[in-house]
Structure formats: structure tokens, C-alpha cells
Amino acid sequence: MIQMQRITKNYRLGELDVPVLKGIDLSIAPGEYVAIMGMSGSGKSTLMNIIGCLDRATSGNYTLNGVDLTTLDDDQLAYIRNQQIGFVFQQFNLLTRSTALENVMLPMVYGGLPLAQRRDRATEVLFKVGLGDRLLNRPSQLSGGQQQRVAIARALVNDPALILADEPTGALDQKTSQEVMGLLAELSQQGITIAIVTHEPDIAHQAQRIIYVQDGLVLNRSHNLVS
Numbered sequence: 497m498i499q500m501q502r503i504t505k506n507y508r509l510g511e512l513d514v515p516v517l518k519g520i521d522l523s524i525a526p527g528e529y530v531a532i533m534g535m536s537g538s539g540k541s542t543l544m545n546i547i548g549c550l551d552r553a554t555s556g557n558y559t560l561n562g563v564d565l566t567t568l569d570d571d572q573l574a575y576i577r578n579q580q581i582g583f584v585f586q587q588f589n590l591l592t593r594s595t596a597l598e599n600v601m602l603p604m605v606y607g608g609l610p611l612a613q614r615r616d617r618a619t620e621v622l623f624k625v626g627l628g629d630r631l632l633n634r635p636s637q638l639s640g641g642q643q644q645r646v647a648i649a650r651a652l653v654n655d656p657a658l659i660l661a662d663e664p665t666g667a668l669d670q671k672t673s674q675e676v677m678g679l680l681a682e683l684s685q686q687g688i689t690i691a692i693v694t695h696e697p698d699i700a701h702q703a704q705r706i707i708y709v710q711d712g713l714v715l716n717r718s719h720n721l722v723s
């Protein structure tokens with residue numbers, strides 16, 4: 497599903513070019529469920545943003561689902577992002593003035609489906625995440641766990657091959673975190689590829705494999721985590 501070779505990312509800060517990713521080699525198989533761990537500032541979110549086509553690498557090769565992304569222009573990249581990737585963020589990132597249903601319908605605006613079909617599909621996915629009775633609630637009228645389930649429904653609505661979740665339980669209590677993790681486990685069983693960033697070992701161990709990022713590099717299993 498994901499093949500990265502020697503991926504680097506520099507951020508420009510005034511006159512300085514600050515290296516953040518320093519040559520990431522990473523493969524994630526179709527259907528795999530991985531957790532990404534590492535210290536704050538190690539580059540996990542930067543890596544997720546590149547995996548998810550929200551940002552581009554400075555150098556290196558990245559192939560997603562057989563497509564060499566380095567050859568694509570911004571519009572082609574945006575299309576792949578919309579069709580193949582679902583995102584879930586720590587702070588849910590829902591539109592606060594829109595209902596659960598409207599939030600979940602949003603990624604379908606580019607698909608050319610008629611409104612009624614978009615509404616049916618969004619409703620179906622909200623039922624799937626257990627929010628069939630909350631379609632018309634705004635985010636402020638939902639608990640944190642419910643808001644994250646709306647975000648997961650939004651991530652699922654275009655039937656993506658890949659779900660990326662950057663600290664999806666970071667703003668949730670333990671019980672709600674486990675509900676969200678249960679939902680991700682179900683999606684994994686259905687064959688969706690999942691990558692989740694977390695700093696909680698309990699959460700990470702629910703994935704099939706843990707990838708450690710340290711100072712802009714993916715650690716080999718042979719490396720010692722203690723630096």
C-alpha cells in the first residue's frame with residue numbers, strides 16, 4: 497500500500513532550512529494496521545501528512561497503491577487524497593456550524609453524486625459508527641467520543657483504502673478511547689489499511705505492528721530505543 501524510500505522533509509524557517517524528516521524508509525502492506533510512536537517533535541505528524549498527501553516530501557520516493565506520487569501535480573494529489581485516504585485528527589476538525597450529517601457529506605462534494613445519494617451514504621456511515629440517532633446534532637451537541645466517531649464516519653464516507661489517524665484518542669478519556677479503538681479494529685478486520693499515531697503504549701499495542709520514529713528517522717527493530 498505504502499512504499500517510501502529516503503523521504504526527507506525540510507521546513508524553511510527564515511533563512512534556515514530545518515531538516516525534520518531525514519531519510520524515512522517505510523513499507524506498509526495492504527490491509528496492515530500499524531501504530532507510529534515516537535517523542536514529541538520527532539516528525540510523526542509531518543510523516544503522516546506526507547503519507548496522506550496533505551504535504552509533499554522535500555526528496556525521496558513515495559508510492560501509494562502502485563502510484564508514484566512524486567510525478568503528480570497538486571490537483572492529482574488532491575484527487576488521490578479525496579478518493580483513497582480518510583483522515584482522523586486529535587481535535588476532530590469538524591465544522592462547528594454544520595450537523596453530523598453535513599460534516600460527513602463534505603468529502604463527497606467532489607464525487608458528482610446527487611444530493612439525495614450523498615445524504616443516504618452519509619446516513620449509512622453514521623449508522624455504522626453508532627450515531628444513527630445523532631444525524632442532525634452539531635459538534636457542540638455531541639460528546640468528544642461522538643465527535644470523533646463523526647470524524648471517522650467522514651473519513652470512511654468515500655470508501656478509502658487507507659485511514660490515517662494522528663493521535664485520535666489524544667483528546668478522549670480512557671473509556672471513549674477504547675470505543676474509538678474498537679471501531680478502528682473493526683475497520684481493520686474489513687481490510688482497510690490503518691496507520692495511527694499515538695504516544696500511549698496501550699493504544700499502540702492494539703495495532704499489528706509498531707513503527708518507531710526518532711529524530712526524523714524510522715528506527716530499525718535492531719536499534720535500541722534508548723538514545
Ligand SMILES: Nc1ncnc2c1ncn2[C@@H]1O[C@H](COP(=O)(O)OP(=O)(O)O)[C@@H](O)[C@H]1O
Pocket residue numbers: 507508509516534535536537538539540541542543
Ligand atoms: N509547518 C512547520 N514549519 C516549521 N517547522 C515545523 C512545521 N511543522 C512541524 N515543524 C517542526 O518539525 C518537527 C516535527 O514536528 P511534528 O511532525 O509535528 O512532530 P510530532 O508529530 O512527532 O510531534 C518539530 O520540531 C516541529 O517544530
Ligand SMILES: [Mg+2]
Pocket residue numbers: 540541542662
Ligand atoms: Mg504530532
